[in-house]
Amino acid sequence: MADGATPANSAQGSGETRREFLYLTAGAMTVVGAAGALWPMIDSMNPSADVLALSSTEVDLSPIEEGQSVTITWRGKPVFIRRRTGAEINTAEETPLADLPDPQPDADRVEKPEWLILVGVCTHLGCVPLGQKTGESRGEFGGWFCPCHGSHYDTSGRIRKGPAPKNLEVPPYVFLTDSSIKIG
Amino acid sequence: MSFKSNNKVVQWVEDRLPIISVMHHSIYEYPMPKNLNYLWNFGSLAGFALVTMIVTGIILAMQYTAHVDLAFNSVERIMRDVNNGWLIRYIHMNMASFFFIAVYIHMFRGLYYGSYKAPRELLWQLGVVIFLLMMATAFMGYVLPWGQMSFWGATVITNLFSAIPIVGENIVTWLWGGFSVDNPTLNRFFALHYLLPFIIVAVVMLHLIALHTVSSNNPLGIDMKGPQDSLPMQPYYTIKDLLGVGVFLIAFSVFLFWAPNYMGHPDNYIPANPLSTPAHIVPEWYFLPFYAILRAIPDKLGGVLAMFGAIAVLFILPWLDRSPIRSCKFRPMARIFFWIFLINGLALGYLGGQPAEGVFVIASRIATAYYFFHFLVLMPFILPMIERPRELPSSIHEAVMKS
Ligand code: HEM
């Protein structure tokens, strides 16, 4: 390609552009190579196989009475299990979606209406909301109250008031029998 | 830099590595403005604090165990069983606070006397980098004893990153190395808490190289014009800096020996419990102004952006302040607003320690708005319109002779 006789062609074929091309490709390869070498190190900081292996827990629900709540640990986080009363289920189901900052019907958040199962971590900055123990504040909507920056959750664990942007997360779980579940 | 020594060994080294002449030049004969006041002591005090942190930290690390089941007890063992362990830990704990006190005064000194203005922009920006690294280091250090405040402070602060759209959750999982703050988190925080102070040392070196290139500012904010304006570092300022260290250590000892936990939080003597959040989470006092800004904004992402923005404005400050006059001594309006800004900053600190409800929220919003107003509106737009600076003296020497 460099043997054209016209001045324009010879300028094209001069060392200048070829060198620039080599600089560019070599530079690009260096970046790709460096990123390739960096990634395994960055990725090593992600959850390891043993941490991932801890990710399911079975729970026996039979000792829990109506209206009672228990907290268990799953993947290092609290999981709230509440056996809801009829009144609690009704208010949760009848709340108009328009009243919710993160609209979601109660039916989408439970397998069986009686059993509400939630990750007990405030979706604002990760505190554990109050409301599991008797005597603790349940907030203005009868569910949970996060004291850190004042988020109120309802009887479906949905955010109603305060800085938290989302509803309390529902972990993946299945009913193994009528009275036991597997979370994760 | 014409350094000649009669000592043969010194000369031998000097001919191969000019370390002695560089030291001689930069900490012996180095010319400093002769009118510096005591606010110029806080740089050397911050350096003293940094060295103290590294020495006591390395000794603590020899006794500390970075594991969720053992960390809390290993710190209690340091307090009760290790010879002088209580002393070393209390020095490390309280010097962290005194380090921030020194650096905050150092920064406000820079603000008042315009030390961030040309040609000291990079010097100032390196300082802001040091400030950020210090905050990261102190935050991770506070996690190590694995008390309730350690755990929940780590949880709340790392969760800030979940506000980032789309990748936020992945970043938080990556920071944790799991699905909550747990053993992998504690381990990496210890590794980084050990590393970052040495990075700070490196940035401090750059800060000093920049300083010695442009030389110190002074209370008048005018340049040194000749030998009559300056004094050599040794003995004048070495002795003054040492006096400062003495006074600093007296104040420090009051806390160290009489109120070692005054600046800490009692909840951190309760072992971390991932299932129960303390009723009122507060960060260490030196983070409170920024924590107040975070909570003032009702939106999660907005709060995080405002908090980081509060430091970002410091980074571009040299271009926000358009007045050619450095020292507030000659800026009648800027001087008044400096004090308002300082009081506003203290108010933010107070508000960050209060529960986020009622009047405190409203007051935090006003103070946050004022913080940004000061840097983004007042300095670049309003002050140039309303301020008529006073006349500058013709030289440092002349001003010193007159007073
Ligand atoms: C910029 C310098 C440093 C700062 C601002 C800093 C800050 C802190 C803080 C605030 C704590 C918590 C103290 C407590 O409440 O118990 C801490 C703990 C600790 N730091 Fe540092 N640190 C620094 C340098 C270092 C260095 C260089 C090391 C060691 C290599 C170190 C090792 C430790 C250890 C082992 C602990 C846990 C023991 C304890 O809690 O007292 N630190 N640090």
Ligand code: FES
């Ligand atoms: S963490 Fe729950 S309101 Fe902030």
